[in-house]
Amino acid sequence: MSALDRPAPEAAPRPSLPEAAPRPSLPEAAPRPLWLDAWRRFRRNKMAMAGLTFLVVLVAAAILAPWITRYGPSERIEGAYRQPPSWEHLFGTDKIGRDVFSRVLYGARVSLRIGLASTVVSVGIGLLLGAVAGFFGGIADTLIMRLTDVFLAIPYIVLAIAIVAVAGRSENSVILVLGLTGWLGLARIVRASFLSLKQLEYVEAAHALGYSRSRIMFRHILPNAVQPVIVYGTVLIGGVILSEAALSYLGVGPQEPTPAWGLMVSQGKGDLAGAFHLLLFPGGAICLTVLAFVLVGDGLRDALDPKLT
Amino acid sequence: MISYIVRRLLLIIPTIFFALSFLFALFFVLPGDPATLIAGGANRTPDPGVIERINERYGFDDPLAVQFGDYWKRTLQWDLGESFQNRRSVNEILGDKAINSVRLAIWATLIEIVFGISIGVLSAIRRYSLADKLTTAVTALASAVPVFVLGFLLQYAFAVQPNKHGWPEWMRLRTQGIGPNTWTLFFIPTGQTWRYLALPAVVLAAASTALAARMTRGSMLEVLRADYMRTARAKGLDERRVVWRHGLRNAMLPVVTLIGLDFGTVIGAAVLTEKTFSWPGLGSEIADSVISRDLPVTMGLTLVVVLAFTVVNLIVDVSYAWFDPRICLGDEGGA
Numbered sequence: 001m002s003a004l005d006r007p008a009p010e011a012a013p014r015p016s017l018p019e020a021a022p023r024p025s026l027p028e029a030a031p032r033p034l035w036l037d038a039w040r041r042f043r044r045n046k047m048a049m050a051g052l053t054f055l056v057v058l059v060a061a062a063i064l065a066p067w068i069t070r071y072g073p074s075e076r077i078e079g080a081y082r083q084p085p086s087w088e089h090l091f092g093t094d095k096i097g098r099d100v101f102s103r104v105l106y107g108a109r110v111s112l113r114i115g116l117a118s119t120v121v122s123v124g125i126g127l128l129l130g131a132v133a134g135f136f137g138g139i140a141d142t143l144i145m146r147l148t149d150v151f152l153a154i155p156y157i158v159l160a161i162a163i164v165a166v167a168g169r170s171e172n173s174v175i176l177v178l179g180l181t182g183w184l185g186l187a188r189i190v191r192a193s194f195l196s197l198k199q200l201e202y203v204e205a206a207h208a209l210g211y212s213r214s215r216i217m218f219r220h221i222l223p224n225a226v227q228p229v230i231v232y233g234t235v236l237i238g239g240v241i242l243s244e245a246a247l248s249y250l251g252v253g254p255q256e257p258t259p260a261w262g263l264m265v266s267q268g269k270g271d272l273a274g275a276f277h278l279l280l281f282p283g284g285a286i287c288l289t290v291l292a293f294v295l296v297g298d299g300l301r302d303a304l305d306p307k308l309t
Numbered sequence: 310m311i312s313y314i315v316r317r318l319l320l321i322i323p324t325i326f327f328a329l330s331f332l333f334a335l336f337f338v339l340p341g342d343p344a345t346l347i348a349g350g351a352n353r354t355p356d357p358g359v360i361e362r363i364n365e366r367y368g369f370d371d372p373l374a375v376q377f378g379d380y381w382k383r384t385l386q387w388d389l390g391e392s393f394q395n396r397r398s399v400n401e402i403l404g405d406k407a408i409n410s411v412r413l414a415i416w417a418t419l420i421e422i423v424f425g426i427s428i429g430v431l432s433a434i435r436r437y438s439l440a441d442k443l444t445t446a447v448t449a450l451a452s453a454v455p456v457f458v459l460g461f462l463l464q465y466a467f468a469v470q471p472n473k474h475g476w477p478e479w480m481r482l483r484t485q486g487i488g489p490n491t492w493t494l495f496f497i498p499t500g501q502t503w504r505y506l507a508l509p510a511v512v513l514a515a516a517s518t519a520l521a522a523r524m525t526r527g528s529m530l531e532v533l534r535a536d537y538m539r540t541a542r543a544k545g546l547d548e549r550r551v552v553w554r555h556g557l558r559n560a561m562l563p564v565v566t567l568i569g570l571d572f573g574t575v576i577g578a579a580v581l582t583e584k585t586f587s588w589p590g591l592g593s594e595i596a597d598s599v600i601s602r603d604l605p606v607t608m609g610l611t612l613v614v615v616l617a618f619t620v621v622n623l624i625v626d627v628s629y630a631w632f633d634p635r636i637c638l639g640d641e642g643g644a
Contacts, residue, residue, distance in 0.1 A: 047449075146323065153328040153615045157580050157592070158607065161599040162335050238453065245455045246581055250596065262455070269461055273469045283458035290453035 041303040048299020051292035058289060062108035071099035073106035074257040082275045091281040094267070100277065103259040104285050110260050111289060114174055114244045115237040121179025122240075123233050126186025127222070133187065134194025135217050141191070148184045156181045157250070164252040171254050174247055178240045189232055193225035231301040238293030245286050261286045314627065321619045328615055329608060333380060336604050337373060344369055346602055347393045380608070389609035394601060399609035402594065407613065409487055410590035413509055413582070414575045415496050420514035421521050421568055426557075428518075429525025429564075433533065434552055444522065451519035460512045460585035467508065482507050485587045509586040513579050517571045524567055528560040535559070562632050569625030577614030 042048055061068060071077065076097040085092045091100035133144040160177045167173035197203065198221060206216045247253035248262030256263065261282040268278030344363040348355035364370045368379060383390065389399035428448075432441040451459075467482040481504070488505030492498060498506050532538065533556060541551045580592035591610055598606035 146327075149320075149324045150327045150331065153324050153618065154332065155577055155592070155595060155611060155614060157578065157596050158332065158599050158611060159335075161596060162332075162339060165339050165599075242453070242455055246457070249455070249457050249581065250584065251600075265455070265458055265461070269457075272461060272465050273473065276465065279458070279461050279465075283455065283461070286455050286458065287450065287453050291449055294449060294453060 038300075038303040042299050045299045045302060047295045048303075051295030051299065054288060054292040055296065058108055058292070059112065061105055062112055065102070065105040065109070069099065069102035069105055071102045073103050073259040074098065075102075082271065082278075084275070085277055092275070092277040094264075094278055095271065095275070100264075100281055103264060104261070104281055107259040107261045107264065107282065107285065108289070110171065110254060110258060111241045111244060111286075114171060114178070115241045115293075118175040118178035118182060118240050119233055119237045121175065122182035122186060122236060123229060124183075125179070126183035127190055127229065129183070130187040130190025131194055131217055131222065131225075134191035135198055135213070135221065137195075144187065145191075148187055151181070151184055160247055161250075161252050164247075169252060169255045171258065174244055174253055177247070178243055182236055182240060186229065186232055186236070189228050190225055193228060194221055197221045197224055227304045231297050231304065234300055235294055235297035238290040238297070241286065241293070242290050310627075310630070314623065317623050317626070321616075321623075324619065325612070325615055329384075329612060330377070332608060332611060333377060333604075336602070336607070339602060342369075343367070343393055343602060343604060384608075384612065389612070390605035392598075392606050393603045394606075399605050402606060403591075403610060403613060406589060406591045406594045406610070407576075409588060410576050410579065410583075410592065412492070412496050413506070413513060413579060413588060413590060414572055416506060416510035417514040417517070417575055417579075418568065418572045420510060421518045421571060424514075425518040425521025425568070426525050426561075426564065429522040430529055430552065430557060430560075432522070433526045433529035436530065441526075444526075448519035448522050451515050452523075454515070456512060456516070456581040457585045459515055460508070460582065463508050463512060464585075484508060487588060509582050509588050512585070513575060513582040517567075517575075521564055521567055521571075525560065525564050528563050529556060532556050532560040558632065562629065565628060565632060566625055569621055569628070573618040573621030573625075576617050577610075 077093060077099065078097065080089065080093045080097045082095050083089055083093045089099050089101060091104060093099055094103070129144050129147075133141040159181060163177045163180070164173050167176060194217075203216060203220060206220050211220075244253060244260070245262030245265065248260045249266040251266075253262055254260045264282035265279055265286070268275065268282070271278055344360045344367070345355060347363050347367070348359045368376055371379075387400075389403070391398045392402065428444055432438075432444040435441050464484045467480070468484045470476070471481045483501075483505045486505060488502045489500060491500040491502050533552075538551060538556060541555045542548070546555075577591045577595065579588075579590060580596050582588065583590045583593035584596075591614055595607060595610050595614070597603075598610070
């Protein structure tokens with residue numbers, strides 16, 4: 001029983017019906033059909049499936065990059081400067097002779113790492129603050145909501161440049177920046193869910209059974225508030241990848257020779273007339289990846305909330 | 310209503326206070342000594358005597374709490390100080406940049422209103438048509454393109470290509486700077502100025518227009534199913550009147566919020582667009598000033614940006630009452 005008492009924000013999301021939640025001894029069969037249902041609905045959505053397929057391919061390509069391309073991301077090929085795409089160099093080469101295809105592939109690693117890591121940070125902060133604000137209400141709620149107002153008011157680019165100036169230009173400071181600025185919307189969503197869920201009878205029942213407040217918050221309410229978080233989080237990964245590209249473009253993202261997509265685009269900008277492929281391929285990679293996350297997020301929303309369709 | 314506005318205005322005060330105090334504190338965590346900066350840049354080693362005089366004059370030696378108090382005392386009197394870098398007064402910089410930012414924001418927002426709403430409504434009333442599917446695809450793509458990638462693409466299409474192939478003059482757009490200062494009625498570009506304005510305005514508007522179109526479509530689809538729409542048709546009103554007057558007005562609420570927030574944001578946060586097109590606005594000035602540790606410029610411009618954002622926000626909320634008379638702003642419970 002003690003394992004169950006642990007507040008478990010990372011526990012497997014169980015969007016079970018409210019009445020099933022307070023009975024951990026119930027057979028696991030109850031929640032599963034809902035996920036199967038959702039998956040069935042998701043599969044019917046062609047756009048979402050296209051996005052998911054793209055992401056699976058992208059992740060595979062990022063992991064298998066060394067076996068897909070012969071060139072390293074920072075390897076300079078003598079004499080091959082700014083070559084247009086060819087069979088030898090699928091996406092051409094850049095102005096110091098690096099293979100753009102392999103840089104885009106390795107860049108997927110950077111983008112996905114940053115996207116996932118900083119979304120995890122945002123979701124963590126957003127869940128915690130939103131849950132506290134929504135569950136306890138009163139002064140805690142006021143303080144947390146005012147805090148989000150303050151963070152909304154600070155231009156995010158100022159914060160980004162400042163953090164990078166302290167922590168240095170690296171992947172980790174980008175994760176920190178985007179993680180610390182991405183939780184605002186999440187906190188509001190989680191708060192709203194908690195506000196409505198805490199009034200339901202099963203929560204009252206849990207109170208009556210004498211469960212601790214943290215247990216009620218994280219074990220009983222959170223699993224039912226997790227659906228919008230999954231949807232928002234998926235879209236947020238795309239948003240983070242977009243912001244990471246923007247930071248790189250402004251010169252506060254990861255540094256050379258990291259093959260960050262945003263960095264590649266901003267290096268290609270001086271060469272629009274002569275080497276359009278330097279802009280097209282990394283730029284296209286950003287677009288497609290962000291688009292895929294948005295499509296999957298949309299698909300998840302429709303699949304998880306059958307009321308809408 | 311009045312008491313609602315007053316209460317909201319009072320809430321703005323602590324928000325701005327904490328936001329700016331946070332930034333102020335942040336600056337003292339940043340590496341780099343402001344006195345060295347004033348004495349001639351971070352890369353030189355200036356005379357220690359000079360540094361001492363600067364520290365005395367600007368009070369950098371005072372304890373942080375005293376500097377903090379002084380900062381707020383000056384700010385409350387709208388004495389925003391002068392740039393550490395070139396000694397220009399922040400008010401002057403503000404005047405220069407804010408005009409450009411507001412002009413760009415107005416045009417981007419106009420594009421968002423006109424195209425976002427009309428595209429959204431059209432694709433809602435022709436749901437599942439080819440045009441609707443196309444719109445869905447294009448808007449999804451537009452919200453996924455990084456601003457600067459779109460900017461470079463348009464530069465390539467409207468400036469690089471025309472030069473390469475010698476297209477006629479009227480097809481060529483400019484990609485850098487703000488052009489001649491020929492504005493009519495503050496925001497209408499005349500003469501050659503529109504060639505400079507067109508691309509940045511479109512690029513800045515792209516993502517928000519796509520979002521506005523998606524939101525209008527969704528909101529419209531909901532409204533079109535409502536009973537009062539059937540009633541309106543049953544009364545014998547023609548379809549156009551039903552959709553645009555009865556439908557749109559009710560579907561507008563979330564869209565108005567979005568557009569209002571966008572306008573408030575875009576005034577100070579169009580960094581990427583401004584950088585891509587060398588459009589000298591507030592966003593890029595703030596970014597530059599943080600990079601060069603120009604504290605007074607950062608604080609002064611951020612103050613104005615935050616003020617603009619919160620005031621626009623308030624106006625948006627108040628305008629709810631006009632769009633939906635059922636909303637009663639005064640009392641807590643709502644109607």
